[in-house]
Amino acid sequence: MGIAASSTIGAGPAQALSNFCNLAEEVGENLLAGTSHALAYGAPGVPRHAVGRTGLGFARDGSCQTFPDISGGGACVQAILLRRPILATTCFENCSVLDEKLLPAAWHCCADTADVEEHAGSLPEWALQYEQLSEGAFHGRVEQIHLPGAYMVKETMNRSVRQRGEIGRDMYGFALVLQPDGEAICNGQRLDSNSLLVGRGDDLDLCNTHASQIGALSVDCDMVNEISQRIYDRPLASWLEQQVVVVVGREVASSLRARLNSVFFNADLPGAGNWDGEPVISRFRDDMLLAFLDELPLETDTSHLRSIALRRRVVNRAREMMLSRVNEPPSLLDVCSHVGASHRKLNYCFQDILGMSPARYLRILRLNGVRRQLKSERDPRVGVQDVAALWGFWHLGQFSADYKRQFAELPSQTLRAA
Numbered sequence: 001m002g003i004a005a006s007s008t009i010g011a012g013p014a015q016a017l018s019n020f021c022n023l024a025e026e027v028g029e030n031l032l033a034g035t036s037h038a039l040a041y042g043a044p045g046v047p048r049h050a051v052g053r054t055g056l057g058f059a060r061d062g063s064c065q066t067f068p069d070i071s072g073g074g075a076c077v078q079a080i081l082l083r084r085p086i087l088a089t090t091c092f093e094n095c096s097v098l099d100e101k102l103l104p105a106a107w108h109c110c111a112d113t114a115d116v117e118e119h120a121g122s123l124p125e126w127a128l129q130y131e132q133l134s135e136g137a138f139h140g141r142v143e144q145i146h147l148p149g150a151y152m153v154k155e156t157m158n159r160s161v162r163q164r165g166e167i168g169r170d171m172y173g174f175a176l177v178l179q180p181d182g183e184a185i186c187n188g189q190r191l192d193s194n195s196l197l198v199g200r201g202d203d204l205d206l207c208n209t210h211a212s213q214i215g216a217l218s219v220d221c222d223m224v225n226e227i228s229q230r231i232y233d234r235p236l237a238s239w240l241e242q243q244v245v246v247v248v249g250r251e252v253a254s255s256l257r258a259r260l261n262s263v264f265f266n267a268d269l270p271g272a273g274n275w276d277g278e279p280v281i282s283r284f285r286d287d288m289l290l291a292f293l294d295e296l297p298l299e300t301d302t303s304h305l306r307s308i309a310l311r312r313r314v315v316n317r318a319r320e321m322m323l324s325r326v327n328e329p330p331s332l333l334d335v336c337s338h339v340g341a342s343h344r345k346l347n348y349c350f351q352d353i354l355g356m357s358p359a360r361y362l363r364i365l366r367l368n369g370v371r372r373q374l375k376s377e378r379d380p381r382v383g384v385q386d387v388a389a390l391w392g393f394w395h396l397g398q399f400s401a402d403y404k405r406q407f408a409e410l411p412s413q414t415l416r417a418a
Helices: 015-028 118-120 222-234 251-266 270-274 277-293 307-326 332-339 344-352 357-378 386-391 396-408 409-418
Strands: 004-005 056-058 064-068 076-081 107-114 127-132 139-148 150-157 161-166 169-176 182-184 189-191 195-201 206-210 212-219 243-247
Touching: 004 386, 015 396, 056 396, 076 357, 107 118, 107 344, 118 127, 127 357, 139 251, 139 277, 150 277, 169 182, 169 189, 169 222, 169 251, 182 212, 182 396, 189 243, 195 251, 206 344, 212 222, 212 251, 212 277, 222 270, 222 277, 251 277, 307 332, 307 344, 307 357, 332 357, 344 357, 357 386, 357 396, 357 409, 386 409, 396 409
Parallel strands: none
Antiparallel strands: 004 056, 064 076, 076 107, 107 139, 127 161, 139 150, 150 212, 161 206, 169 195, 169 212, 182 189, 182 206, 195 243
């Protein structure tokens, strides 16, 4: 039977874990007070986030528990344990790493989210920053399956979002859109329903162009190299050191989508917690990896990546300049002068990398900055107008209208919820 508990933990990660495990043994099925700190999990060396404002979960082998976000943020996590005890958490903020010996061998976790920050926080293995690009209330869902040396993610979002950062510095990633008509832009390359995104996970810049569902498998680099050498009797292709969109065709992409969806469907079944030991789990991981590796070519054309990298550099330099002057937003002429590009080239680079104009992105960037700051604000003396001014919004009425259009709530509602 599972045990669910939560408590106020003010100590460091190791002491917090000890306190929580002792508490769980004592209270059995009882639910206690709110949590102020919690823990992250994953393989050592991979950037991850720890948790604030959430509940801790502790489950026995094969059990299924749902852990609400007791902060009132709206997210909840459901976890199915596949072998050993698990900590399930949401709302990730700071960074902590547990001893690998304390981690479960495999587990499945689901989180429903109502904000891009919550969504990012439900992916502890990924060091990503999310920006909501399209207008309206955000709703998302993240499903994760963690295996030894690997993890699988199924990510659903109803809005266009930009994701920037890492999904594992020492990992290879394999990703595809899960809807037949889905599309995304990854590092300036078009990822559609007939292609795969493959390569190192240390520099991701992905924009889904509309509501989307994306599936991904990330595996330790050493493990991928070892399996490639053992199965194919050759090292990995050198182009995998970059991130490349590879066209595989409708039939292959459809088969991989079906296989990935089947994995997550089966992980939700009542018997999912009864996997018989680590060899079975490892074989499952290897079979999924081989399904992707079998479809990759030995060679692929990467000559286009150089020009894409130059356009990404223009966009990133423009973004850095925008963020350096958020209280006094630069004009497009200022931005063009700073990055050394004409207005036409700047617009072309933004359309190619982000799918929108630089002027629109600048406004969205600042609105996301305000929202992030409002949600993290703890000083009761700070008001909406103070935060808006810090981001260069001086006309409060127009700002409030723009904010509500972008996020489907007033900035005062966001501040109150914080």
